[in-house]
Amino acid sequence: xxxxxxxxxxxxxxxxxxxxxxxxxxxxxxxxxxxxxxxxxxxxxxxxxxxxxxxxxxxxxxxxxxxxxxxxxxxxxxxxxxxxxxxxxxxxxxxxxxxxxxxxxxxxxxxxxxxxxxxxxxxxxxxxxxxxxxxxxxxxxxxxxxxxxxxxxxxxxxxxxxxxxxxxxxxxxxxxxxxxxxxxxxxxxxxxxxxxxxxxxxxxxxxxxxxxxxxxxxxxxxxxxxxxxxxxxxxxxxxxxxxxxxxxxxxxxxxxxxxxxxxxxxxxxxxxxxxxxxxxxxxxxxxxxxxxxxxxxxxxxxxxxxxxxxxxxxxxxxxxxxxxxxxxx
Amino acid sequence: xxxxxxxxxxxxxxxxxxxxxxxxxxxxxxxxxxxxxxxxxxxxxxxxxxxxxxxxxxxxxxxxxxxxxxxxxxxxxxxxxxxxxxxxxxxxxxxxxxxxxxxxxxxxxxxxxxxxxxxxxxxxxxxxxxxxxxxxxxxxxxxxxxxxxxxxxxxxxxxxxxxxxxxxxxxxxxxxxxxxxxxxxxxxxxxxxxxxxxxxxxxxxxxxxxxxxxxxxxxxxxxxxxxxxxxxxxxxxxxxxxxxxxxx
Numbered sequence: 001x002x003x004x005x006x007x008x009x010x011x012x013x014x015x016x017x018x019x020x021x022x023x024x025x026x027x028x029x030x031x032x033x034x035x036x037x038x039x040x041x042x043x044x045x046x047x048x049x050x051x052x053x054x055x056x057x058x059x060x061x062x063x064x065x066x067x068x069x070x071x072x073x074x075x076x077x078x079x080x081x082x083x084x085x086x087x088x089x090x091x092x093x094x095x096x097x098x099x100x101x102x103x104x105x106x107x108x109x110x111x112x113x114x115x116x117x118x119x120x121x122x123x124x125x126x127x128x129x130x131x132x133x134x135x136x137x138x139x140x141x142x143x144x145x146x147x148x149x150x151x152x153x154x155x156x157x158x159x160x161x162x163x164x165x166x167x168x169x170x171x172x173x174x175x176x177x178x179x180x181x182x183x184x185x186x187x188x189x190x191x192x193x194x195x196x197x198x199x200x201x202x203x204x205x206x207x208x209x210x211x212x213x214x215x216x217x218x219x220x221x222x223x224x225x226x227x228x229x230x231x232x233x234x235x236x237x238x239x240x241x242x243x244x245x246x247x248x249x250x251x252x253x254x255x256x257x258x259x260x261x262x263x264x265x266x267x268x269x270x271x272x273x274x275x276x277x278x279x280x281x282x283x284x285x286x287x288x289x290x291x292x293x294x295x296x297x298x299x300x301x302x303x304x305x306x307x308x309x310x311x312x313x314x315x316x317x318x319x320x321x322x323x324x325x326x327x328x329x
Numbered sequence: 330x331x332x333x334x335x336x337x338x339x340x341x342x343x344x345x346x347x348x349x350x351x352x353x354x355x356x357x358x359x360x361x362x363x364x365x366x367x368x369x370x371x372x373x374x375x376x377x378x379x380x381x382x383x384x385x386x387x388x389x390x391x392x393x394x395x396x397x398x399x400x401x402x403x404x405x406x407x408x409x410x411x412x413x414x415x416x417x418x419x420x421x422x423x424x425x426x427x428x429x430x431x432x433x434x435x436x437x438x439x440x441x442x443x444x445x446x447x448x449x450x451x452x453x454x455x456x457x458x459x460x461x462x463x464x465x466x467x468x469x470x471x472x473x474x475x476x477x478x479x480x481x482x483x484x485x486x487x488x489x490x491x492x493x494x495x496x497x498x499x500x501x502x503x504x505x506x507x508x509x510x511x512x513x514x515x516x517x518x519x520x521x522x523x524x525x526x527x528x529x530x531x532x533x534x535x536x537x538x539x540x541x542x543x544x545x546x547x548x549x550x551x552x553x554x555x556x557x558x559x560x561x562x563x564x565x566x567x568x569x570x571x572x573x574x575x576x577x
Contacts, residue, residue, distance in 0.1 A: 010487050011487075062463070062465075063456070063457075063462060063463070066453070066457075085449065086485070087441075087449075087465040087466035087483065087485065087501075088465070090448075090449040090450050090452075090453060090465065091452065091453035091456070091463055091465050092453065093450050093453060094450040094451065094452060094453020094454040094455075094456070094457060095453045095454070095456065095457040097418065097419065097450065097453075097454055098419065098422065098453075098454050098457035098458055099457060101419065103417060103418065103419075103540060103541050103542035104418060104448065104450050104542075105542055106446070106447070106448040106449075106450065107447065107448075120542075124547065128549065128550060129547055129548060129549050129550060130547070130548050130550055131544050131546065131547045131548075132544070132545055132546040132547075133542050133543065133544050133545070134542070134543055134545050135541060135542045136541055136543075137541050140542065141450075143448070143450070171460055172456075172457075172460050172461065172462055173461070173462045173494060173495045173498075174462065174494065175462045175463070175464060175492055175493070175494040176492065176493050176494065177490050177491070177492055178480075178490075178491040178492065178493055179490065179491045180488055180489070180490045180491075181488055181489055182487060182488040190487075195574060196571065196574050196575075220571050220575070221575065222571065231505070237484075238503070238504045238505040239484060239485070241504070244362060244444050245362035245363060245444055245504055246504070248447065252574055253570060253574050255567065255570075270550075270552070271550065271552075275554065276567075276570070278563060287556070288554075288556075289554055290554060290556065291554050291555040291556070291557060292555070292557050292559050292566075293556055293557065293558045293559065294559045294563050294566070295558075296563050301563045301564060301567070304564045305564055305567065305568075
């Protein structure tokens, strides 16, 4: 069984979600990695841990790339396409599903082939459930759920000598990218695949303090997230929103600063391995979901983290007061 | 500019499954989260011309169409057919594409992803069936001055792109593409009383196909939270937690 994996590069490196896609495909048999930008040495080394086969070319139009990937699938007699959940990869997944009449399974954390065909494990309902999906035909498009994939099978890297993607034309009118600008500051850790996420809510009280938390997260290589209230107040952008209508994430560590814990928000990070909640209201619903409960003023905690206060014996007076707290049954 | 907006009616609460492991759609439903912004963009881009909202779904999906009408959509079409229950994504796509062709739309808008399934692949599928270009996950949509092109902004984790294509085209709309408008008394009444056109698969000339991918087991992920009360210095604790996680 051969799979084709759409890999993506940003700043000359494979995205974490692309590596997740390679990991899912590697468990199913042979893998051909395809890229619509020329693969860097670093990317080829990362691909080499999973497969020696890669094809690349500079293809700017997503519809043309989708048509190209369809040709690669047919040429390599591949039955499965695996992709990351970026906007471009989802477009490719959708176009290919139509072109090749394939079902799409999304939020995939693992896949296996057995007598019944292809069995896919998915993350459902914001991580509150896991669903097993069977594809009797064994042919499908799979979109991975970042950070939910086990990458244990990674082997030492092999040399990858990339081939060139075939030239394919489509009758679909072109989409032109007229400009592209990276975010003005150093790129933040992507929310979808970050291992550590620091998130702020209404309890931080101001856009400035939320930004202070974001800067602190950035300085530590952690991703920054937000609940709905600060986004609606215009304190931060929608791309930081964690929850039902924002990102659904499964980091190793999720720290909630001044977030009360509305159900829509909880749905976004329930799969986190460790949840730490800081809130001065001991009855905040977020504490029901937390592993570590810290009853303290999140504003003071952020101010101290951001201020990099040098701790000394005399700093004890500036510590937030910790209330004695017993969880209500 | 004739605009068709595809909206989705989703369960209002956490989805329940039937004994056959299909989604139980008998409960309360609501418009999918991002669609309020999508309808807003559709009404704006139509600029006085028609903005037609379309959904395929159970009888209850009518509440979502009425909400879209209240938000300013001119007409609503409900594809409602028992024969379509449990049909695959390809059938859904063919149904919606048939409505789009029947309406002779210049622009088709839909949400970046639905708030229940969150697949985000329907836009690519619809665009491929129509052989149209797609601007995916965009906001700041605008029609070119000569009314032959569509431009928009796409922001992701890494940067911001300006993208452009020729009409007719599909665009999937990101959250917060606009500020939701307050519904006036006239729109409220029109939304509640307007006639909604109902179509079947046969009306559209599409024969439903069953999905080849089937859910056969759903398990609840039990995560036992420790609820451990920490009474030391939070800053010290967070610093050590960050150092530990970065090292692992």
